[in-house]
Structures are given as C-alpha cells and as structure tokens.
Amino acid sequence: MITGVKLVVQVKLAPDAVQAPALESTLHAANEAACWVSAVSFDRFGLKGSVRELRKLCYGELKARGFGAQAAQHVIKRVADAYTTLRANIKAGNLGPEDSTRRHKAESKPIMFRPDAAHTYDDRCLSWNYDAKTVSIWTLQGRIKNVRFVCSAGTLKQLTGQRQGESDLIQRDGKLFLVATIDIAEPEAFEPKGFIGVDRGITNLATTSDGDNHSGRRLGRYRRWQASKKAELQAKQTHSAKQLLKKRARREARHATHINHKISKTVVAVAQRTERGIALEELRGIRERVTVPRDQRARQSSWPFHQLGAFIAYKAKRAGVPFIEVDPAYTSQRCPRCGHTERANRRTRDHFHCRRCGLAGPADHVAGANIAKRGATAWVFVNMPDPLPA
Numbered sequence: 001m002i003t004g005v006k007l008v009v010q011v012k013l014a015p016d017a018v019q020a021p022a023l024e025s026t027l028h029a030a031n032e033a034a035c036w037v038s039a040v041s042f043d044r045f046g047l048k049g050s051v052r053e054l055r056k057l058c059y060g061e062l063k064a065r066g067f068g069a070q071a072a073q074h075v076i077k078r079v080a081d082a083y084t085t086l087r088a089n090i091k092a093g094n095l096g097p098e099d100s101t102r103r104h105k106a107e108s109k110p111i112m113f114r115p116d117a118a119h120t121y122d123d124r125c126l127s128w129n130y131d132a133k134t135v136s137i138w139t140l141q142g143r144i145k146n147v148r149f150v151c152s153a154g155t156l157k158q159l160t161g162q163r164q165g166e167s168d169l170i171q172r173d174g175k176l177f178l179v180a181t182i183d184i185a186e187p188e189a190f191e192p193k194g195f196i197g198v199d200r201g202i203t204n205l206a207t208t209s210d211g212d213n214h215s216g217r218r219l220g221r222y223r224r225w226q227a228s229k230k231a232e233l234q235a236k237q238t239h240s241a242k243q244l245l246k247k248r249a250r251r252e253a254r255h256a257t258h259i260n261h262k263i264s265k266t267v268v269a270v271a272q273r274t275e276r277g278i279a280l281e282e283l284r285g286i287r288e289r290v291t292v293p294r295d296q297r298a299r300q301s302s303w304p305f306h307q308l309g310a311f312i313a314y315k316a317k318r319a320g321v322p323f324i325e326v327d328p329a330y331t332s333q334r335c336p337r338c339g340h341t342e343r344a345n346r347r348t349r350d351h352f353h354c355r356r357c358g359l360a361g362p363a364d365h366v367a368g369a370n371i372a373k374r375g376a377t378a379w380v381f382v383n384m385p386d387p388l389p390a
C-alpha cells in the first residue's frame with residue numbers, strides 16, 4: 001500500500017513593477033475582507049459562525065468588492081476555520097482557564113487578520129508553469145500572467161508532478177511568497193528489528209537509546225545572546241525597535257527549524273540504516289518531567305519540541321521507517337534493566353542511578369532506552385491482527 005505524506009514548500013515570487021502592486025493590494029484587500037467577514041460573524045454568532053451561514057451573509061458584499069466566486073469562498077472559509085481553531089484551542093485549555101485574561105481577550109472580540117496574512121488560491125485562480133518558472137494568478141486587477149518565481153532545483157522537482165490542491169499567497173518582510181502543498185507517495189513501512197527511542201529534553205534536545213546526543217549547548221549560547229539583544233531593544237520603545245524585534249523573533253524561529261531539520265534527518269537516517277523503527281514520547285511528558293531552574297524556563301518553553309516530533313514523524317514516513325508515539329509516564333524514573341521505578345532513581349537532572357539494581361548512566365540516555373522499549377512493545381499491539389470473534 002502506498003499512502004501519501006504532505007509536505008509544504010515555498011517559492012519566492014519575483015513580480016515585475018506592474019505585477020507587484022497588483023498582488024500586494026489583492027492580498028491586503030483579501031485580509032481586509034476577512035476582517036470584515038470576521039466582524040460580521042462575531043456580531044451574529046460569537047465564535048460559532050459556519051461557512052454556510054457566513055456565505056449567506058457575506059458573499060454578496062465580497063463579490064461587490066471585486067472578489068471572484070472562488071476568492072470569496074476562500075475568504076469565508078478562512079474566517080470560519082479560524083473560529084473553529086479558536087474554539088478547539090479554548091476547549092483544549094490552550095488559552096488558560098475560563099477566567100484567564102488571555103482567554104477573555106480572545107473571546108471578547110472578532111479575530112483579526114494581518115494585511116500580509118495568507119490568502120488561499122486553488123487551481124482555478126492559480127496555475128503553475130514549472131518549465132518557465134512562472135505562475136498565472138488571479139488579482140483584483142484581473143488575472144496576471146508570467147509572474148516569475150524563484151526556488152531551488154530540488155523544490156522545483158517536487159513541485160513538478162507532486163504539487164496538489166491549494167496554495168497560499170503570503171507576504172513577509174515585504175516579499176511575496178507562494179506556499180504550496182506537495183503530496184509524496186512513500187513506501188510501506190518495513191518490519192523493524194527493534195526501535196530507537198528518542199528522548200527530547202532541554203540541554204540535550206534529543207538523546208537516542210543508542211546514546212547519540214543532539215546537544216543544545218551551542219543553541220543555549222545563541223539564545224542567551226538573542227535574549228540580551230532583545231532586552232536592549234525592548235528598553236527602546238520605538239517603532240523601528242519593535243520591527244527589529246519581530247525580525248529577530250522570526251530569525252530565531254527559523255534557526256530552531258533548521259536545527260530540528262538536522263536532528264530529525266540524522267535520527268531517521270540511522271533508523272533506516274539499522275532497519276529499526278523510531279519511538280517518541282507523546283508530548284505532554286516534557287514539561288511535567290523535570291523541574292527547571294527559572295532562567296532555563298524560557299528556553300524550555302520556547303523550544304519547539306512539537307516541531308521536532310512532527311519532522312521526525314514525516315521524515316520517517318517518507319523513508320518507510322516505522323514510527324510510534326508512546327506514553328511518556330516515568331520514562332525518566334524507570335530502570336530499563338530491572339523495571340524499578342522511583343523518583344530517587346534520578347536525583348539530579350543529568351544522572352540516573354537505579355536504587356534497586358545499581359544501573360547507572362546519563363539520564364537522557366536511560367529515558368531514550370525506556371522509550372525504545374515501550375515503542376517495541378506498543379508496535380506489537382498496534383500491528384496485531386484483530387482478534388477473531390469468540
């Protein structure tokens with residue numbers, strides 16, 4: 001069986017002096033329209049507007065503003081989706097308890113859309129010419145052809161033949177990009193000869209059950225440097241300082257993404273070479289497990305652990321490497337040799353020492369071993385044929 005894995009790639013647009021303002025003003029108008037639809041939705045339905053109802057209320061006005069049928073539909077859908085996501089986040093407690101300021105703020109006003117936020121194009125509004133490296137794209141000034149785009153040879157190869165469905169037009173730092181979805185067919189997962197357990201942590205961003213370490217030490221220095229620069233900028237309250245701060249935050253996020261790509265690539269390559277699967281903790285484990293000194297808390301919460309997990313998952317899938325998520329409970333306190341589980345097995349953050357059998361070693365490595373073990377056990381259950389009816 002071949003199943004698809006979805007990847008997102010982006011290309012930079014290189015519009016000429018006539019095309020650029022048309023694209024830019026269309027994007028801004030689409031987001032202005034989204035703000036308007038959002039306000040209508042909020043007034044009438046609170047957080048519960050649906051595509052069907054918003055279509056009834058807003059479609060006419062969007063058409064009058066010059067949006068085509070598809071573009072109008074995309075604006076409406078995006079607003080409805082944004083409220084669905086907000087509701088899900090509230091329900092999951094991501095905005096804090098009912099009486100939190102953050103939650104109250106989110107519930108008390110319509111969702112806003114930045115002028116440079118994404119606008120969705122489907123194949124009727126956007127067509128790609130991969131050979132010429134151009135697109136033809138709908139704007140409020142009509143359809144414009146031969147808009148050049150720039151991307152790597154690898155990305156172009158992926159786009160050709162594998163791009164599917166909708167793409168987003170976005171603007172960042174004044175530049176326009178198209179974000180496209182690639183659908184990759186990947187091989188069926190092989191039958192693993194064991195599992196590699198990956199422990200995600202703060203100092204060691206990832207430690208495998210083989211004892212391979214992907215340390216965050218250099219990253220720590222980088223983040224501290226960034227933090228001090230940030231404090232400097234925050235002290236100045238000028239517009240340009242704020243812009244610089246935003247730019248820096250984006251750069252920091254890009255850097256984290258880069259590191260996560262590197263780590264996930266290495267882990268998946270080792271798994272593939274040794275014909276093993278990869279086991280990862282379900283995410284809730286990371287925050288509960290360790291008590292972190294205050295100065296490290298920022299680092300902990302700002303590191304995108306979730307992204308690392310997502311990267312490992314899709315790279316594994318693409319390579320046919322079995323991937324499984326396991327229960328994170330006690331992976332740092334359990335002895336992988338005798339099974340004895342006690343908090344005192346891990347007196348300090350870095351060292352594990354079993355109180356019963358004496359097994360000792362680096363704590364992250366031990367956690368990785370426990371995760372690997374759990375992965376192997378879980379894999380058997382996941383792949384067990386359904387029991388016959390009694």
Ligand SMILES: [Zn+2]
Pocket residue numbers: 335336337338339340354355356357358359
């Ligand atoms: Zn033990």
